[in-house]
Structures are given as structure tokens and as C-alpha cells.
Amino acid sequence: MAEVVDVSPEVVVVRNKQVIFKDYVNGYPKESDMVVTSDAIIRLELPKNDSGVILSKNLYLSCDPYMRGRMNKTFTGSYVPSFTPGSLISGYGVSKVLDSTHPYFKKGDLISGPSTNWEEYSLIKNTESLIKIEHTNVPISYYTGILGMPGMTAYVGLYEICSPKKGDTVFVSAASGAVGQLVGQFAKLYGCYVVGSAGSKEKVDLLKDKFGFDEAFNYKEEPDLNAALKRHFPDGIDIYFENVGGKMLDAVLVNMRVKGRIAVCGMISQYNIDQHEGIHNLAFLILNRIRMEGFLAPDYYHLYSKFLETVLPLIQEGKITYVEDIVEGLENAPAALVGLFTGKNVGKQVVAVAHE
Amino acid sequence: MAEVVDVSPEVVVVRNKQVIFKDYVNGYPKESDMVVTSDAIIRLELPKNDSGVILSKNLYLSCDPYMRGRMNKTFTGSYVPSFTPGSLISGYGVSKVLDSTHPYFKKGDLISGPSTNWEEYSLIKNTESLIKIEHTNVPISYYTGILGMPGMTAYVGLYEICSPKKGDTVFVSAASGAVGQLVGQFAKLYGCYVVGSAGSKEKVDLLKDKFGFDEAFNYKEEPDLNAALKRHFPDGIDIYFENVGGKMLDAVLVNMRVKGRIAVCGMISQYNIDQHEGIHNLAFLILNRIRMEGFLAPDYYHLYSKFLETVLPLIQEGKITYVEDIVEGLENAPAALVGLFTGKNVGKQVVAVAHE
Structure with missing residues (x-):
């Protein structure tokens, strides 16, 4: 909850908690690569005479693997520019419009976009990539996951890139993550045979018991990934949904079918x-x-x-499920983001800044 | 020319020169991995009461990079089975039918197929993959190259796999080889900007002067392949026709456009x-x-x-050209095949066993 600094009859002024990117990162990111600060003060009103601007309260922030690339100094491994040292972290998020001079986004609307700043309140001037959330009979945090970029990633990657056929054998790595859990479920609904890999017993159990994968294995307990794949796919793999890269990819390549x-999708x-x-x-x-x-x-x-039309009913009918790992409070956001790269999260990693 | 052993009124019996695969190969193949022998004797007549059999005189043998995979003991890196130690080398080739009990292939026909034995005369029982050569107003050896598997490889790889657009930037490695020289010419005819790499000044000159590539470079003289590619493709590469693998592929990957x-095609x-x-x-x-x-x-x-309909007129109108490196005599076949892997050949490597 933001600390109220001043309430005049017209306007509320609060401390705006923020997560600042300290400096470019080598190797695994650490919590100390970011600083949580409440130094900034924000007036919860819109600038006078400025049209098309939104004042938002940020509700959910998304932690996604691609953000690692933005922590590099050189622009490699990421398709969006690097973060600027001393500036805010940003990423996908869900926010509530507190006030707006924008003709489309109105006070009270829920919005989602790829450039949500990691702070409690934001003044949004560039609204180009914002989406208005129309369907609110699902958890709103889902718009950072199953109904957001990871959901689209699973959907597009499986249907548009892999052209699945009924009966195809499908292997998904990082299978309990934000994207993997959906790929597996989509493929099962399509009539494929699906095996996933993950990095703990808890995750492997999730894959089999909750997401309905046919089989799953803990890659950390497999000294020979090639042998593990041969065990699960004696006749080879038709579709591999690649989330991890490295040795797993090399083992998959020798097990792919004609x-x-x-x-x-990624190489975390x-x-x-x-x-x-x-x-x-x-x-x-x-x-x-x-x-x-x-x-x-x-x-x-x-x-x-089209994606929403497909997926919303599947959620509502219970034919698809989604596991989120929600951390409470912006102050815990750096640990949540960092944890992604050692696989601490179980399911989609979300930070709840506020719930409404 | 085969040594005649016996001529009775009915049948000619000759020594049949052959190239025998000695044993599985590690590393670069050597001439001594093969033996040229004239021990075998063949009666130039068809077996009695055997239908569907062809007696052929082999004219041209093709040396192709995929044949290296067939020299491995383990069945990896090749899509056809390994050669059998002590048995004949075989590959694509062009032959003349000396006699036939096959309803389709008649005496005097020219034929081409993927399983031509490296010997002067062959008795062909499995005619499944044989093609009858219909168009003979081009050099017959072309059916091991521009009008054979390498030609189809260039055609299919460029048009079916790469979906070129006019103005695309195209990079071809091993560009003066059996396939590469055609890819570049096809792409130029399509209106693409084409650069090739090869391993000698002679080959680079061929690319620019004979095949009409826009630019070419000698990869052996480029200490930094990434820099070489950036020089030739300042705005990146739309299409890469991959013939070589290794460091070139790694350099290409960072220079590909969205x-x-x-x-x-290959990774020689x-x-x-x-x-x-x-x-x-x-x-x-x-x-x-x-x-x-x-x-x-x-x-x-x-x-x-469709491919023949496209390419034959291009050859006849001089819009496309093809360079072959023809070695005379079956006894020189092992050296020709081995030379392929150190880039000794300039253009498509063919062995002429006989010319008619």
C-alpha cells in the first residue's frame, strides 16, 4: 500500500514504490541488481491540457525469461532494448485506470500491456500496445499468463509453427512454466501424446497430475538425456517445443522423427x-x-x-487449467524475477502489486 | 576399356573393373579406403528366364558429399545405409542399357539412378529408382549434376524451402559446388542479390565471372567470418543456403534478417x-x-x-551454366571422391567410366 504523503481537497500525493535496474548484468541476475525504493513521489492526477494520457494503478507484474536479455549491455539475446541503468524495470503487466484523458481507455478500465513499469502508479503516455481487458470473469492476473503473451506464445508456437496432427508425439521442456504447461494441455486436447520435462519432483507431479501430460521426467535426475528421451519416445518425437536450449536441444535433435x-520459443x-x-x-x-x-x-x-475465443471457454469449462506462482508486494519483485532463472517458480511467476 | 576375356559366338565375357569399399572410415577418407580391382569377370548377357533385369554399361558416376555418411560404421549423418566393407561403392550415376528384359527400359536407353555401382558393367535387378533419360541434347553427365539430384537439391532448397522474393539477399556457401553454383544462378534469375563463399581464388573468380554472383569471397582468407558477412550484407541475409555447417553457420546466424x-542442405x-x-x-x-x-x-x-521443364530451356538458352570437374577412368574414382572433402574439385565432381 502506497504511503500517502499529502491529501489536499483536489489531489492525493503518495510515495510511489519502484524497482530500479542498477546496472548491466553478467551471469545469473541477483536481487541486488535491482533496488526497491520509495523515493519517488507522484501526484495522483493527470497533467493539465494533456490528452491521451492515463494514470494507472499497477496490479500484476509479469516475470518472463526474455527480460534477462534486457539486462545485457549489448543488444543480443533480446528483441526489445536493454533496460537503462538507473531507470525502472518494465514488462508485461495488468493495471487499473485511475484517470484518463484517452478516448478509448476510461477510468475504471482494466488494461494490459508490454511496457508496464515496475512501480505502484504509472503515468502512461504511450498507449500504443495497451489492450483493454474485456473479459473479467477469470482471475485478472491471467492476462500476464494464459491470456497474455505466454498464452499466445503457447498457442502460436503449437498451432502456427508446429502444425500438429492427431497422434503426434510432443515433447515440451520447461513444461510446468508459464508457456509449457499450456503447450502440453493444448496438445493433449488436440489428441497428441505429450511428455514434459521439468526440474523438480513437484513440477513433474504437476505435469502428470494437474496438466494431464502422458508422461514427465525430472531432467536433473537424468544423467543421459538422450536415453531419457528414447525411453519416453521409442519411435521418436514429432514436435518439440523448445524452451531451454543447450544439452536438451542436442539430445532432442537425435530423437526427432522424419x-x-x-x-x-526460448533457451532459458x-x-x-x-x-x-x-x-x-x-x-x-x-x-x-x-x-x-x-x-x-x-x-x-x-x-x-481468435485466441481468446478459443481459450476463455476452455478455462470456463475446466478443460484447461493454469498454475500461477504469485508473489505479494512490489518489494518481492526482484527475488521473483531472479528466481525464474534458477527455476524457483512453480508455474507462471507473477508479482501482485495490488489486487484491485 | 574393359579387358575382353572371352568371345564366344553367343556372348562376350570381360573383366569388370570395380571400386570396392575396404572398411569403415574415421576422419577424412583416403584413397586407400577403397580398392580398384579387375578380379571380377562378367558375362555380357542377361540371365535366362529372368524378367525385369537390365545389363548396363556405366558411363558417369557422381561423387557427392552425402557419400561420406555411408562410410561410417554407425548409421548417423546419412539417410542411406552404410556401405558394406568388401562390397562395391555405389551412388548416383548415368548408364546405358546394353540389354534388358524390363518392359520399360530398352536396349540403347540411357538411364540414371541413385544406386549405380562403381563398376564398368552392372546387372540391375532393382529398377525401382531408375529414371529413363528422355532429353539427350545436353551433356549426358548433366544427369549426375544440374539435371540430377544436385540440380533438384538446388531447385527444391531455394524455391520450396526458402520461398525467395525478388530483392532478397541470398548467401550460398560451398557456392561453386554441384549445388551451390545452381542456387546462386537460380536466385539471380529470380531477382535476388547473391553472394557466395568458396575455398580458392579460382572458385571465387568462377562465382563472379561465370555464374554471375553479385559478390563472392574466399572463406579461407577471412579471419573473421562475421565481419566478412557484415561487409557483404550490411543489412543482413534473407536466405542462407547451408552447405558447410560449423563456424560459417554460426557467423551466418548473427547476420540473418528478421x-x-x-x-x-549439407554440412560438408x-x-x-x-x-x-x-x-x-x-x-x-x-x-x-x-x-x-x-x-x-x-x-x-x-x-x-516440372523441374526439367524449367531447367532444360534455361540451359539451352544459355541463361544458366554448369561447371563439371570430370575425371577420366574408374581407376581415378577413389581420388575424385576423396578430393571432394578437401575441396579439390572445381564444380560438380564426376567420374567418366566411359563416354558411350
Whole structure:
């Protein structure tokens, strides 16, 4: 809760808690790479004579693996610019409009966008990528996950990139994460055989018991990933949804079937090392005529309405489920973000700044 | 010319020169991995009461990089089974039918197929993959190259896998080889900007002067492949036709444009080393939404007539040219095949066993 600094008859002035990016990161990010501060003071009113501006209260912030790339000095490994040292962290989030001079976004609206600042209140001038949340009969935090970028990523990656067929064998790495848990469920609904890998017994149990994967394994307990894959896919893999990179990718390549498809969504195992591990088995792309394709959900936002029409009923009918790992309070946001890269989160990592 | 052993009124018996695969190969193949022998004796007549059999005189043999995979003991890196130690080498070739009990292939026909034995005369019982050569107003050896598997590989890889657009920037490695020289010429005819790499000044000159590439460079003289590519593609590469793998692929990955396409045709730089070099820059597949796809021409033989209809007029009108490196005599076949892996050949490597 923001500390009220001043309440005049016209306007409330509060301390605006913020998370500041300290400096560029090498290796794994640490909590100390960010600072939580309440130094900033914000007047909860809109600037006079300024149209198209929104004053928002931020509710949910999304922690996503791509944010690691934004912590690098050199612009590699990320498709959005690096964070600026001394400035706010930002990312996907859900907010409530407290006031607005924008013709479309009105006071009381719930909004979602990719450039939500990690602070309690924001003054939003660039509203280009904002979406108004129309369906509120689901948890609002879902718009950072199943109904947001990760949901679109799973949907687009599976249906647009991998062209699944009933009966296809599907392997998902980082399978209990924000994207993986959905890929597996989508593929099951489609009639595929689905196996996931994750990094703990708790996650593996989730995959099998909650998300309905056919099989799952803990990659940390497999000395030979190739053997693990051969055990689960004696006839090979038709579709690999790639979230991790590194040794897992190399093991997958030798286990792909002819005409297999690999949707390259992320390579989280590689984001914190200077030079990515070498992949040695790419010649199998030729041998088995494999297509490997990188993609980004934002390229497919023209499909967002169709996506919502598909997924909202699945949620409401209980045919699909979504596990979130919600941390309370902006002061805990740095730990939540950092935890993503060691797999501390179970399910989609969200920070609840406020609930309404 | 085969040594005649016996001529009775009915039948000619000759020594049949052959190239025998000695044993599985590690590292670079050597001439001594093969033996040329004239021990075998063949009666130039068809077996009695055997229908569907062809007696052929082999004219041209093709040396292709995929044959290296067949020299491995373990079935990796090749999509056809390994050669059998002590048995004949075989590959694509052009032959003349000396006699036939097959209803379709008649005496005097020219034929081409993927399982031509490296010997002067063959008795062919499995005619499944044989093609009858219909158009003979081009050099017949072309059916091992521009009008055979390498031609189809260039055609399919560029048009089916890479979906070129006029103005696309195209990079071809091993660009003066059997496939590369055609990819570049096809892409130029399509209105693309084409740069090729090769391993000698002679080959680079060929690319620019004979094949009409816009630019070319000698990769052996470039200490920094990334810098070389940046010099030739300041705005990045739309299409990469991958023939070599290894360091070149890693350098290409960081230079691909958004929505770039990589046709993975071969990785000749990697075929003679135990473990393929690690590729470190695959995360760029995500960053720039790159599609990378392995393919094999034999999957596309339903397009062969269309391909001939396209390419034959281009040859006849002089709009496309083809450079062959023809070695005379079966006894020189082992050296020709081995030379492929050190880049000794200039253009498509062919062995002429006989000319008619």
C-alpha cells in the first residue's frame, strides 16, 4: 500500500514504490541488481491540457525469461532494448485506470500491456500496445499468463509453427512454466501424446497430475538425456517445443522423427552464460528433414481475438487449467524475477502489486 | 576399356573393373579406403528366364558429399545405409542399357539412378529408382549434376524451402559446388542479390565471372567470418543456403534478417570430424524469427518433370551454366571422391567410366 504523503481537497500525493535496474548484468541476475525504493513521489492526477494520457494503478507484474536479455549491455539475446541503468524495470503487466484523458481507455478500465513499469502508479503516455481487458470473469492476473503473451506464445508456437496432427508425439521442456504447461494441455486436447520435462519432483507431479501430460521426467535426475528421451519416445518425437536450449536441444535433435518440427520459443538454460553452449547435432536437421523455427508471440497479435475465443471457454469449462506462482508486494519483485532463472517458480511467476 | 576375356559366338565375357569399399572410415577418407580391382569377370548377357533385369554399361558416376555418411560404421549423418566393407561403392550415376528384359527400359536407353555401382558393367535387378533419360541434347553427365539430384537439391532448397522474393539477399556457401553454383544462378534469375563463399581464388573468380554472383569471397582468407558477412550484407541475409555447417553457420546466424530462411542442405565441413563443432548462436533463431529447415531432394521427386521443364530451356538458352570437374577412368574414382572433402574439385565432381 502506497504511503500517502499529502491529501489536499483536489489531489492525493503518495510515495510511489519502484524497482530500479542498477546496472548491466553478467551471469545469473541477483536481487541486488535491482533496488526497491520509495523515493519517488507522484501526484495522483493527470497533467493539465494533456490528452491521451492515463494514470494507472499497477496490479500484476509479469516475470518472463526474455527480460534477462534486457539486462545485457549489448543488444543480443533480446528483441526489445536493454533496460537503462538507473531507470525502472518494465514488462508485461495488468493495471487499473485511475484517470484518463484517452478516448478509448476510461477510468475504471482494466488494461494490459508490454511496457508496464515496475512501480505502484504509472503515468502512461504511450498507449500504443495497451489492450483493454474485456473479459473479467477469470482471475485478472491471467492476462500476464494464459491470456497474455505466454498464452499466445503457447498457442502460436503449437498451432502456427508446429502444425500438429492427431497422434503426434510432443515433447515440451520447461513444461510446468508459464508457456509449457499450456503447450502440453493444448496438445493433449488436440489428441497428441505429450511428455514434459521439468526440474523438480513437484513440477513433474504437476505435469502428470494437474496438466494431464502422458508422461514427465525430472531432467536433473537424468544423467543421459538422450536415453531419457528414447525411453519416453521409442519411435521418436514429432514436435518439440523448445524452451531451454543447450544439452536438451542436442539430445532432442537425435530423437526427432522424419519431418519433425521444433518451435524455438526460448533457451532459458543459456541466458545467463556468456557464450551459449555449442549444439552439435544439427546435421540431424538434414537427415530427418526437420524444421526448426524461432518465433515471437507479438508477431501474431492479429490472432489475439481468435485466441481468446478459443481459450476463455476452455478455462470456463475446466478443460484447461493454469498454475500461477504469485508473489505479494512490489518489494518481492526482484527475488521473483531472479528466481525464474534458477527455476524457483512453480508455474507462471507473477508479482501482485495490488489486487484491485 | 574393359579387358575382353572371352568371345564366344553367343556372348562376350570381360573383366569388370570395380571400386570396392575396404572398411569403415574415421576422419577424412583416403584413397586407400577403397580398392580398384579387375578380379571380377562378367558375362555380357542377361540371365535366362529372368524378367525385369537390365545389363548396363556405366558411363558417369557422381561423387557427392552425402557419400561420406555411408562410410561410417554407425548409421548417423546419412539417410542411406552404410556401405558394406568388401562390397562395391555405389551412388548416383548415368548408364546405358546394353540389354534388358524390363518392359520399360530398352536396349540403347540411357538411364540414371541413385544406386549405380562403381563398376564398368552392372546387372540391375532393382529398377525401382531408375529414371529413363528422355532429353539427350545436353551433356549426358548433366544427369549426375544440374539435371540430377544436385540440380533438384538446388531447385527444391531455394524455391520450396526458402520461398525467395525478388530483392532478397541470398548467401550460398560451398557456392561453386554441384549445388551451390545452381542456387546462386537460380536466385539471380529470380531477382535476388547473391553472394557466395568458396575455398580458392579460382572458385571465387568462377562465382563472379561465370555464374554471375553479385559478390563472392574466399572463406579461407577471412579471419573473421562475421565481419566478412557484415561487409557483404550490411543489412543482413534473407536466405542462407547451408552447405558447410560449423563456424560459417554460426557467423551466418548473427547476420540473418528478421524472418530469414535457412535451407539446410549439407554440412560438408563437419562430415570428417568425430563430433560436429558446436553451434553457439541458435538463440538468434528466436530474436529474428528465423526458419531453419533440413531437406532432401528425393522427397520432392514428384516435382522432377516440372523441374526439367524449367531447367532444360534455361540451359539451352544459355541463361544458366554448369561447371563439371570430370575425371577420366574408374581407376581415378577413389581420388575424385576423396578430393571432394578437401575441396579439390572445381564444380560438380564426376567420374567418366566411359563416354558411350
